[in-house]
Amino acid sequence: MTMSANTASTAKVNNGVNVMALLGAREALEKAPEAANFKWRASCQWLNGTHSRSTIGSFFGLGAEQPRTKVFAVEADHPKVFAAEDNAPTPVELVLTGLASCLTAGVAAVAQRRGIQLHSVKATLEADMDLQGILGIDDEVRNGFSAIRVHFEIDADANADDIKALVAQSQKRSAVFDIVTNPTSVLVTVN
Amino acid sequence: MTMSANTASTAKVNNGVNVMALLGAREALEKAPEAANFKWRASCQWLNGTHSRSTIGSFFGLGAEQPRTKVFAVEADHPKVFAAEDNAPTPVELVLTGLASCLTAGVAAVAQRRGIQLHSVKATLEADMDLQGILGIDDEVRNGFSAIRVHFEIDADANADDIKALVAQSQKRSAVFDIVTNPTSVLVTVN
Numbered sequence: 042m043t044m045s046a047n048t049a050s051t052a053k054v055n056n057g058v059n060v061m062a063l064l065g066a067r068e069a070l071e072k073a074p075e076a077a078n079f080k081w082r083a084s085c086q087w088l089n090g091t092h093s094r095s096t097i098g099s100f101f102g103l104g105a106e107q108p109r110t111k112v113f114a115v116e117a118d119h120p121k122v123f124a125a126e127d128n129a130p131t132p133v134e135l136v137l138t139g140l141a142s143c144l145t146a147g148v149a150a151v152a153q154r155r156g157i158q159l160h161s162v163k164a165t166l167e168a169d170m171d172l173q174g175i176l177g178i179d180d181e182v183r184n185g186f187s188a189i190r191v192h193f194e195i196d197a198d199a200n201a202d203d204i205k206a207l208v209a210q211s212q213k214r215s216a217v218f219d220i221v222t223n224p225t226s227v228l229v230t231v232n
Numbered sequence: 233m234t235m236s237a238n239t240a241s242t243a244k245v246n247n248g249v250n251v252m253a254l255l256g257a258r259e260a261l262e263k264a265p266e267a268a269n270f271k272w273r274a275s276c277q278w279l280n281g282t283h284s285r286s287t288i289g290s291f292f293g294l295g296a297e298q299p300r301t302k303v304f305a306v307e308a309d310h311p312k313v314f315a316a317e318d319n320a321p322t323p324v325e326l327v328l329t330g331l332a333s334c335l336t337a338g339v340a341a342v343a344q345r346r347g348i349q350l351h352s353v354k355a356t357l358e359a360d361m362d363l364q365g366i367l368g369i370d371d372e373v374r375n376g377f378s379a380i381r382v383h384f385e386i387d388a389d390a391n392a393d394d395i396k397a398l399v400a401q402s403q404k405r406s407a408v409f410d411i412v413t414n415p416t417s418v419l420v421t422v423n
Binding site for chain 1: 247248249250253254257258261262265268269270271272273274275276277278280281282283284286288291293294298300301304306307308309310311313314315316318320321322323324325326327328329330331332333334335336337339340341350352353354355356357358359360361362363364365366367368369370374375376377378379380381382383384385386392395396399403405406407408409410411412413414415416417418419420421422423
């Protein structure tokens, strides 16, 4: 009953997410789990000072190289208070953007699945960092964020509890939320 | 002796990093550690489907709000294999970009400090993800990356050991390397 009710209401809402295709992909990957092994890539070219340009092109998934029709470029830099040129966001702001966009995409996908029409979704993020870490002043201070706060303002055809549940489910299945809140091993090699 | 040797060689190289200003900032923050408390921000607006636009403007640091002359916009989306429109990089690719650009900026800053002239720096990143996590197929599989590999190709006026040491020092002081490899608490609130 719940399922058919969901299906009926899903048809009525349009958040721009193709839930049927995603459910089909899930079913296909349940039968062929090796196709679920993805490799995401980025390549970063140093420009000058702390300014760099990263490019993001093809990735590997569903057992094959997945080309894209375009290559995306994302620049990064440091701000003027660090005696840099502020040509682009800082690397840590790009991480916040990754977290924000991952949770926001999740809210849209879960809302579509639950038959909830969204009108607007806005996420506001703030992260604390004690610069004594990256400047090497105090070895007890970490280099990264000490905490991150994410606040969602969501206008949707749903009550407050259902909207809270949307965000909770998005958080539960968010790749970037996991990357930020749990450790990931990084191997760095040179030349 | 080491210090003056460094200063002499630093003057000969130009990687576009103002090391003297950074050392001055470090000295100032050692005397006034409360000024080292920074707050970085991003704001994300849902567009449609999994497509969003984040904006990055002012931040707080050195005891004051730090305005910027411009607001940066960074879009994110999901690719066509997820039945999305591939308008922009995925959120996880933005995290890789943050990691790449943080380590690359660090290489430039450390090279300047050590009097090593850089000619080119390129970082190539690849991250493994098992989609059974985010699709909810297998609760034992994490949502994020299972591993990240970063490979640097660096052309510089230095021997292989000195180039390796540059990357090691950048990694040691990288904010994003820390964020990815160690857990950070994230508080999410709604409406």
